[in-house]
Amino acid sequence: MTGQRTNRRMFVTSAAALATSAALLPRPAIAQSAPRVVVVGGGFAGASAARAFRRIDPRIAVTLVEANQTFTACPFSNGVIAGLRDLTAQQFDYDKVAADGIALAITTANAIEPATRMVSLGNGQRLSYDRLVLAPGIDIRWDALPGYTEAAAEQMPHAWKAGAQTLLLRRQLEAMEDGGVVVIAAPANPFRCPPGPYERASLIAHYLKTKKPRSKLIVLDAKDAFSKQRLFQNAWAELYPGLIEWVSLSQGGKVTAVEVASKTLITDFAKHKADVANVIPPQKAARIAEIAGVADRTGWCPIDPVTFESKLQPNIHVLGDATIAGGMPKSAFAANAQAKVCAAAVAELLRGETPAEPKLINTCYSLVAPDYGINVAGVYRPLNGVLTEVEGSGGVSAVDAPRATRALEASFANGWFKTITNEVFG
Amino acid sequence: MNATRVSAAAVVVLASIATAVAASEPPAGAASCSGCHPANTGVQSPVPPLAGKNAAEIVAQMQAFRAGQRPATVMGRIAKGFSDAEVQAIAAWYAQQH
Numbered sequence: 001m002t003g004q005r006t007n008r009r010m011f012v013t014s015a016a017a018l019a020t021s022a023a024l025l026p027r028p029a030i031a032q033s034a035p036r037v038v039v040v041g042g043g044f045a046g047a048s049a050a051r052a053f054r055r056i057d058p059r060i061a062v063t064l065v066e067a068n069q070t071f072t073a074c075p076f077s078n079g080v081i082a083g084l085r086d087l088t089a090q091q092f093d094y095d096k097v098a099a100d101g102i103a104l105a106i107t108t109a110n111a112i113e114p115a116t117r118m119v120s121l122g123n124g125q126r127l128s129y130d131r132l133v134l135a136p137g138i139d140i141r142w143d144a145l146p147g148y149t150e151a152a153a154e155q156m157p158h159a160w161k162a163g164a165q166t167l168l169l170r171r172q173l174e175a176m177e178d179g180g181v182v183v184i185a186a187p188a189n190p191f192r193c194p195p196g197p198y199e200r201a202s203l204i205a206h207y208l209k210t211k212k213p214r215s216k217l218i219v220l221d222a223k224d225a226f227s228k229q230r231l232f233q234n235a236w237a238e239l240y241p242g243l244i245e246w247v248s249l250s251q252g253g254k255v256t257a258v259e260v261a262s263k264t265l266i267t268d269f270a271k272h273k274a275d276v277a278n279v280i281p282p283q284k285a286a287r288i289a290e291i292a293g294v295a296d297r298t299g300w301c302p303i304d305p306v307t308f309e310s311k312l313q314p315n316i317h318v319l320g321d322a323t324i325a326g327g328m329p330k331s332a333f334a335a336n337a338q339a340k341v342c343a344a345a346v347a348e349l350l351r352g353e354t355p356a357e358p359k360l361i362n363t364c365y366s367l368v369a370p371d372y373g374i375n376v377a378g379v380y381r382p383l384n385g386v387l388t389e390v391e392g393s394g395g396v397s398a399v400d401a402p403r404a405t406r407a408l409e410a411s412f413a414n415g416w417f418k419t420i421t422n423e424v425f426g
Numbered sequence: 427m428n429a430t431r432v433s434a435a436a437v438v439v440l441a442s443i444a445t446a447v448a449a450s451e452p453p454a455g456a457a458s459c460s461g462c463h464p465a466n467t468g469v470q471s472p473v474p475p476l477a478g479k480n481a482a483e484i485v486a487q488m489q490a491f492r493a494g495q496r497p498a499t500v501m502g503r504i505a506k507g508f509s510d511a512e513v514q515a516i517a518a519w520y521a522q523q524h
Contacts, residue, residue: 056451333461340457359512361458361504377500379455379507393507397499408472409499412462415471419464426466 035060035350038119038129040109040288042066044073045320045335046135047097047424052343054100060347063103063127065119069093071425074193075332076417077162081170082203083211084370090162092425109136112292114313131346134294134301134310135319135339136286137161138192138330141299144282146257155260156277159200160192172276173204178212180275183265185255187282188222190300192321192330195227195376197280199366202232205240206369218272219246220265221253227329228366228376228396235368235406255279285322292316300324305382306355308342317342326387328380334362336420357382359390365413373409453515455508465523477523484517 037060039050050064071092079085098104108122112132119127140158142149148156159169173182182204186197201219208215225248226232236244247253252269258279265272265279284290284299294301294310301318302311305326310316319342320335328334337360345355363377378394380387397409463476476484490496491505498505508516 052457336461337458340452340460344451344457357454359455359458359508361455361461361507363462363500363504375500377503379504381454390507393503395503401499405499411472412499415464415469415473416462419469419471419473420461422464422466422469423460426469 035130036063036128037061037131037133037346037350038063038065038127039133039135040065040119041135041137041286041320042068042071042094042097043135043137043320043335044332044420044424045137045339046133047071047094048336048339049133049135049319049343050102051097051100051424052340053347054102056344056347057350058101060350061103062101063105064094064097065105065107065109065121065127066094067106067108067122069106072162072166073332073417073421074160074162074196077159077166078196078200078203079367079370080162080166081159081173081200082207083170083174084203084206087163087167090166092421094425096426109288110291112288112316114293114316117315130315130350132292132316133319133342133346134289134292134316134322135335136288136322138283138321139286141282141284145255145279147260148258148279148281152258152260153279156258156263156274156279158279158281160196160280160283169276169278173207176212176215176275179214180212180216181273182208182215182217182276182278183272183274184217184219184278185258185265185280186219186221186223186226187280188249188254190324190330191280191283193364194329194331195232195364195366197221198226198228198232199368200278201244201246202235202240202366202368205236205243209240209243215243217244218274219244219253220255220267220272221246221248222255223253224249227364228374230399231374231396232366232368234399235372235374239369239372285318289318289322294318295322296324298324305385305387306357307345307349308338317346326380327378327389328360328362328387329364329376329378331362331364332420333364333416334360336424337361360387363416365409365416367410367413368406369410371410372403372406373411373413374406375409375413452519453512455512456516456519459516459520476520479517479520481514481517481521484520485513488513488517 039046053060053062073090111120157165157169159165252267255265257266263274263277285295289295302324308317319338321330341358348355360380365375374397376396379390462473488505491501
């Protein structure tokens with residue numbers, strides 16, 4: 001019995017020793033001349049990173065793993081909900097990405113083994129990597145809001161991942177009688193696209209004012225403050241007087257449960273019965289981040305601010321909405337900027353060099369009406385291990401800007417969407 | 427003879443790879459700009475492309491943005507996040523792009 005146990009332990013020990021010595025062996029020359037990078041997730045972060053690798057160093061063999069043939073962009077999807085644009089204007093394929101010499105794997109990433117540097121795909125394929133880039137985006141936390149299940153989302157859409165949910169919310173608004181009540185539940189920080197719920201409230205208000213002027217919109221918020229708050233609230237008073245009611249956390253705005261059958265949103269103080277209910281629930285980094293072991297107890301992914309390498313797993317870099325990126329918000333602009341910095345840093349690491357400290361910009365436009373744009377911008381640098389806004393930079397659009405400036409910002413917003421989608425997918 | 431030709435070709439290939447790698451590495455901050463400033467001239471945007479612009483012109487505009495001397499919606503707040511040296515490096519890099 002004792003002998004058996006010793007034998008087993010010896011076997012385990014020698015296996016570990018073998019693995020260690022294999023790791024110490026010089027890597028085959030081919031791996032050094034053609035480093036392999038696998039990117040998981042083909043959104044603004046992942047597709048940007050894949051293309052950046054090819055641009056920076058064409059010797060790097062890049063595989064992009066993405067579950068969908070077609071990408072549906074979240075930025076500007078509030079315009080689809082409000083009937084201002086078609087969903088097809090949000091959709092992009094990966095033909096041009098593939099034409100850059102990037103191997104596309106249209107399937108899911110199901111498992112990641114950091115120790116052996118392998119990714120297992122839904123199509124049965126296994127990919128080995130020198131460096132892995134995870135840009136998986138977000139998942140809804142279906143355990144966080146009592147009553148709000150995947151089935152409930154078919155009645156009370158979140159529309160926080162663009163696509164079928166976006167169209168569902170649009171159809172519900174179109175079907176609503178004039179005089180109806182629309183309720184948006186906004187989550188606590190952090191979540192994808194901090195100004196998004198308020199842009200959505202604005203553009204739905206624009207739709208209601210135009211098509212169903214006796215209707216009302218209530219925003220139930222789990223926060224006492226939100227992105228570009230003064231700009232939004234000034235614009236609401238100017239453009240949609242009496243239409244939007246914002247209920248803050250301290251006013252009892254936090255939704256603690258939902259009742260699907262009656263489309264009711266429950267707070268500690270009241271029950272709000274909605275004709276159309278848009279529940280934007282709490283979120284976390286998408287599941288593959290948890291599987292890879294790069295998400296911490298918050299559900300998000302801590303990263304090194306210079307290389308975007310995970311603080312929890314070596315050789316895995318995490319980008320975009322899934323990350324804890326210090327002061328940088330979860331935005332498409334930030335995801336794209338991070339991707340380019342990360343790709344350059346990874347290329348340097350693969351060459352055995354030390355990446356220099358980066359600087360990153362974020363700019364987020366919101367449309368309050370089709371011809372009324374506002375923005376928030378920031379410049380970030382690593383400081384004490386955290387991406388930190390450069391003092392004296394950044395901030396929001398001028399509060400007292402004239403309408404001509406708002407119109408100019410709306411045109412910049414439209415230009416931004418064309419530019420960034422062209423860089424990432426075009 | 428053959429060996430010489432092969433190694434000469436290899437030198438050319440290596441040299442061009444080295445140039446490609448060096449030319450594509452933007453200085454701190456520069457990679458973010460193309461989120462708004464189109465790298466592709468076919469994109470319709472009111473925001474001007476930066477590639478191939480005169481470096482001194484980019485530096486002058488950024489200094490004017492930073493000092494509030496040029497009216498701006500967003501560039502004033504972005505310009506304030508960069509030092510003179512950083513702006514000069516970014517401008518020099520964009521001037522070389524095409």
